[in-house]
Amino acid sequence: EVQLVESGGGLVQPGGSLRLSCAASGFTFTTNSMTWVRQAPGKGLECVANVNQAGSAKYYVDSAKGRFTISRDNAKTSLYLQMNSLTADDTAVYYCARGWGANWGQGTLVTVSS
Amino acid sequence: DVVMTQSPLSLPVTLGQPASISCRSSQSLVNSDGNTYLNWFQQRPGQSPRRLINNVSNRESGVPDRFSGSGSGTDFTLKISRVEAEDVGIYYCMQTTHWPWTFGQGTQVEIK
Numbered sequence: 001e002v003q004l005v006e007s008g009g010g011l012v013q014p015g016g017s018l019r020l021s022c023a024a025s026g027f028t029f030t031t032n033s034m035t036w037v038r039q040a041p042g043k044g045l046e047c048v049a050n051v052n053q054a055g056s057a058k059y060y061v062d063s064a065k066g067r068f069t070i071s072r073d074n075a076k077t078s079l080y081l082q083m084n085s086l087t088a089d090d091t092a093v094y095y096c097a098r099g100w101g102a103n104w105g106q107g108t109l110v111t112v113s114s
Numbered sequence: 115d116v117v118m119t120q121s122p123l124s125l126p127v128t129l130g131q132p133a134s135i136s137c138r139s140s141q142s143l144v145n146s147d148g149n150t151y152l153n154w155f156q157q158r159p160g161q162s163p164r165r166l167i168n169n170v171s172n173r174e175s176g177v178p179d180r181f182s183g184s185g186s187g188t189d190f191t192l193k194i195s196r197v198e199a200e201d202v203g204i205y206y207c208m209q210t211t212h213w214p215w216t217f218g219q220g221t222q223v224e225i226k
Contacts, residue, residue, distance in 0.1 A: 035215075037163075045155075045163065045206055047215040061214045095162060100210035101153060102174075104162040 002026040002103040004096045009108030016086050016112070022079040022096030022105055029077040032099050036070060036081045038092035039107070048094070049081065063089070086112045116140050116209055120218035126226045133194040135221045137207035142187050144211070151210040154183055154192045157220075158203040166205075167192065199225060 008020040020036070036048040049070035050059045058070050069082040079096055093107040117140040127133045143150045154167040165174050167183035170190060180195040194201055202225060207218040 044220050045208070045217040047217075050213070050215070059213050100151070100168075100215060101155060101163065101165045101208065102168075104164070106162055 004103060004105035006094065006096050006105045006108040009094065009110045011111045011113065012086055013114050014087055014112055017084045018110060020081040020094055020108060024077045030074045034072060034079045035097045037095045037097055040092040088112050115214055116212050116216050118207055118209060118216050118218040120207060120221050122221060123219060124222045126224050127197045128226045129199065130196050133197050133223060135192045135205055137190045137218050139188045139209055143209050144187065152190050153208045153210060155206045155208060156203050
């Protein structure tokens with residue numbers, strides 16, 4: 001059974017940083033690209049970043065460029081999202097997804113507020 | 115960015131009746147490899163999204179066959195042949211042909 005378990009969310013002040021993690025199991029991690037998708041409260045879905053199987057190619061939505069860094073550790077079958085310079089607009093549930101959405105985690109809530 | 119436009123945004127349906135959701139993209143979703151990367155997701159209340167359909171019409175494992183996807187180029191449709199109570203939720207189309215991958219606004223399906 002595919003499992004994606006996100007962690008690392010929480011309350012952070014504007015301008016602060018947070019590192020999200022996603023522990024993956026139940027599938028061959030090294031053969032799948034991985035994606036972070038977020039959903040602001042009561043809003044729709046937005047792809048934030050994607051990383052290829054080897055971790056050598058990374059893609060970001062414009063609002064994340066220069067502030068967020070996606071990475072993966074294939075030995076640990078884990079995905080990460082380092083988020084810096086956070087603003088209120090980054091408040092959302094952040095989901096880890098396999099590929100382009102084949103499987104999703106339960107999400108972790110990030111709240112940016114003073 | 116590719117803009118995905120869904121209609122309607124709200125869809126009240128009688129149990130057992132069909133439902134149809136339209137999704138239009140601002141540019142063609144045909145990839146250079148010849149595939150069309152248009153997906154449909156269901157998000158039930160309080161749950162994570164779940165992919166129902168990939169590549170326009172391929173139903174995911176475990177998805178009831180009352181769900182079907184069709185379309186080409188820039189116009190796509192998700193159909194539910196007979197709506198059941200468990201189908202209540204928000205449905206999103208998503209294109210993964212062009213980065214950034216983008217979603218439609220979502221269509222709220224509810225029971226009349």
